[in-house]
Amino acid sequence: MTSLPEGLPTAIGEEDRDAAVRRLQEAYADGHISHEEMDGHLGQVLAAKQRSELDSALSSLPAEKPGTTTMIGAASGRIKRRGAWQVPRTLKVASAYGRARLDLSRAVIEHAVVDIELALGTGRAKIIVPRDAIVVLDDLQTGWKDYRYRPPRRSSGSRGPEIRISGTMGFGRLTVRHARR
Template sequence: MQRLQEAYAEEHISHEEMDERLHQALTAKTHSELVQALASLPEESVGTTSTIAAVSGRIQRRGAWRVPRTLKVESALGRVYLDLSRAVIEHPVVDIELQLGTGRAKITVPRDAIVDVEGLRTGWKDPLYRTRRRSHPGGPTIRISGTMVMGRLKIRHARR
């Protein structure tokens, strides 16, 4: 909604087109439908990389939060929970860079997402992830990289 409002304010789209695209974005049921609502808008210049950091405790993101193009997560101790199942993912590829000491990490990705964990180095246990048997075209690619010293990463696809 913010990108559409900014495009309207900068006169890239008309008022009628903004209303139409807002309706399309708010009623989108798949990632590809959301991408269509944002098609031909100018690229975002700010906010494409975000960092979430904590020394200890819990890092948690869930619900309808906006996922940046690159997300860096840094935690020395504690748990990390990222739920992307209802998040707004505007980019075809999202890079999540983990820098974790000890503790557990859990990432829930959309049903139609493709997950790549090749860039992740683990010091203790390998990540728990099973590739989906049936893929749904049009989903984002989630690339997970970085380092986990101790702890375990569990990745799963959303059920709905």
């Protein structure tokens, strides 16, 4: 096996680009950069082909907060979070045979955007989001049954956190609903 010489440019993948875009969106949502700065950086990120170009586009952003990703996993059984629990920026939920129930209605959410990445084999999942949350399910892949989500009929006027749900569901069903109170 031959190793690559040091100092060669490192190509980036779609995951790297997506993570950079999320960092830009979070910096903008948190007020660290202006709309114009975000547009400029976004153009750099989307045009980047090498790691150095991506790093250059993100160099003026504040450092990522440590511990913003949490993993919850179980081979079987139930994964359950409810009440006043601290929601990380990225929550990864993995289970081969169990159920998952995440109630964010009374949770402490400090981030403008929360990513929930599911990796569930069999068993169903239920996620309850705050009344004013924006739910995005674009990157969710379901194997057996489609997810159930009905956006609220009318807006309350206030804008809550954006909850982006992605990942894979095998033979279970995901149900997402807004809190009633």
